[in-house]
Amino acid sequence: MELPATKPAKTNRWLPYWAVFQADVRQTLRSWVYRTWVLVFVLAAAGYLLFHGGVQHKAGMIQLASKLNSDLLRWTFLGSVTLIIVLTAGSISSERGTMADSVLSRGISRYQYFLAKWHARLLTILGTFLAMGLVALASSFFLVQEDLSLVGSLVALLTITVVLSVVVSCGVTVSAMTNSTVLGIAVLWIWLYGTGFALWFLPNGLLSAQRLLGSLPYTLRGYYDLHELGRLAGWSAIISCVVAAVGLIWFSRRDV
DSSP states (O other): OOOOOOOOOOOOTTHHHHHHHHHHHHHHHHOHHHHHHHHHHHHHHHHHHHHHHHHHHHHOOOOBHHHHHHHHHHHHHHHHHHHHHHHHHTTTGGGHHHHIIIIITTTOOHHHHHHHHHHHHIIIIIHHHHHHHHHHHHHHHHHSBOOOOHHHHHHHHHHHHHHHHHHHHHHHHHHHHOSOHHHHHHHHHHHHHHHHHHHTTSGGGTTOHHHHHHTHHHHHTTOOOHHHHHHHHHHHHHHHHHHHHHHHHHHHHSOO
16 A cells, blocks of 8 residues: 655755844844943933923023934944944854854854844844934924924935944854954944045045935935935945845854
8 A cells, every 4th residue: 555645844044044043133132232332322311301491491592403313323333333243243152152063063054144243243232223323302392492304314324324234244244253242342333434534545535434424414304415325325235234244254164
């Protein structure tokens, strides 16, 4: 008697990637550095907007939303860079002791592991920054003199978010190259701020975040050069992908 033919079971090759991705998102959300970052941003933004809103309503001093939000986004960007470095520099290096036994020996390739870590940090960190920025911009509508452009505000926030993707990608890449989280933080901090300082001297501030931050008040009011901002965002996305590719190749060939 012949047994009925059975179909071979289908295997999802990206299931290990999805498992590491989910685990890293949960790990990041539970991190005290991440929670401190969110808490500090919320308290600082609320206090800053409430103070200037109160000045406008009580003293009658006009507080322009574009000026307040540009200052808020500028200092949030500068402060977030350091905390993002801490959040990403240990994404892979902190698991070096258990990586080979608990992860890489159980059906997941190094490519999937690196991509899962990179994508998880991008989604968590950039998504959080974008959400907090949207809340801050929306809150200013009710507290200060409104002179914001909706499109300009979205353009400014999205451009800063894309620039921050370079920081996240550099953090994950350095974490894949180094054995120590502390060493990764030091190397990444010096390299990012040194590179940013050097870019400031390029002609016309090309690819300079300083120029982007300086033009925020005009961008928020809707006066911006979409071609220039698009070029900055495009180069930031390209640099982010190139840096991640370097980290992926390095990680695929090194001992864990």
